[in-house]
Amino acid sequence: MSSKNVYSEIPFNQNTMRFFFSCLFLISFFNVFSQEEKPEVKPEVKIDSLYREDQFYFSVGYNLMAQTPEGFSQDKFSAGISAGFLRDMPVNKKRTHSIAAGLGLTYQNFFQNLTISKGPDEVLIYGVNDYNEFVSNKYRQYLVDLPIEFRWRNSTYESHKFWRIYAGFKFSYVIASKSVLDDGETTYTVKNSKDINAFQYGATIAAGYNTWNVYFYYGLNPLFNDVKTVSGEDVKMRTMSVGLIFYIL
Template sequence: MRFLFSCLFLVSFFNVFSQEETKPKIAPIVKIDSLYREDQFYFSITYNLLTQVPQGLKQNKFSAGLSAGFLRDMPINKKRTIAIATGLGLSYQNYYQNLTILQTPSGGLAYEVSDYNDITSNRYRQYLVDLPIEFRWRNSTYESYKFWRIYGGFKLSYVFSNKSVLDNGEETYKVTNNPDINKFQYGVYLAAGYNTWNVYINYGLNTLFKKNLQTVSGQNIDVRTLNAGLIFYIL
């Protein structure tokens, strides 16, 4: 009997010992990639400059520009850090300068670089529909919305309205929808930064006015636009 009880005790001991064995834990699978896209609304504020200007043309005051729109993101690599984006937007551009525009008795327009002492204010403003197409690089993931980015692209714009306003202190002269303005304007741009804050620069590749346009004094008007400031991206 003692031998039988000893055997039963040993068997129960081995059973308890075997139950204490732990199974190896299976590590959860970490999801590396996702089908996320950086579809974004954007908003920019810029300081507007005119380049390649006729002799004597200067700017004063703060020439501001605003733009807003939406961009559709299309990643082209597995990590989704490289993409192409296209979208649609609206822009407002304002330029304070001394290139005055007056209507002639024959119905045409005359351009002249005026002395600032002879005018109180002179500005040109335009409203555009924008079609941006850009190449994108960022070190983002689908879990993080704070990342570095470099976006560069090409923007085609259509001027659907423009207006020049000259105030010489005695009279105000207005020219609306100037036919000498290039309706289609295009340029290249670059945006770079971290998270929401990004520096932005856009350079016009074609002239603001149509070719072969001259001032009364015979200077060519081949001015181009340069817009520099900040752009914000909102998911």
């Protein structure tokens, strides 16, 4: 019995070749497509729109006196430094208006010609003297502050660089004060005088952009309680300060 060639019975024509290569191409195409990397889906980060401008503040200013007695003047640079923290409480949906309250400390130094000396029985004597009548005269005080601000700004939760106008009041309590007069013969030192108004308050305003802001304070009550100079003039001086204030988140 003669053996037959099996392959000779399979029709291997041109159509069979086309079908074979078409299948191979489709398999390769789907294989490449299936290996294509899918784009990475990152989770959406939601920014908190309920932001606050809770801030530390630091101010440096030049101290002045208002409603001064006749002949009063200041000498040298009278510096003032304040620092503290304010809690921001927005009052509108856009959070561009708010009220802020906080706590701080202030140091004030005054070089001026209102002198405080001592007479018999340690009685304090107030006088306005020419600068050639004494060697040096200065007054300084340390205060605990309670600032309250009514705030406007055009800030957003995406940026902390914005314009601002903050107006309000500052209530202060004098925790220590000291006056030192050197008249060339005697040095008079008066600490924590009862004539100093321990409770002081005034109006404030700060305006500017981002970190840099100008600052102004005007005292609404006198520095001294019922004090007269040797000439009989009432001393109703009020403290003032003008300078820069820096707000830091």
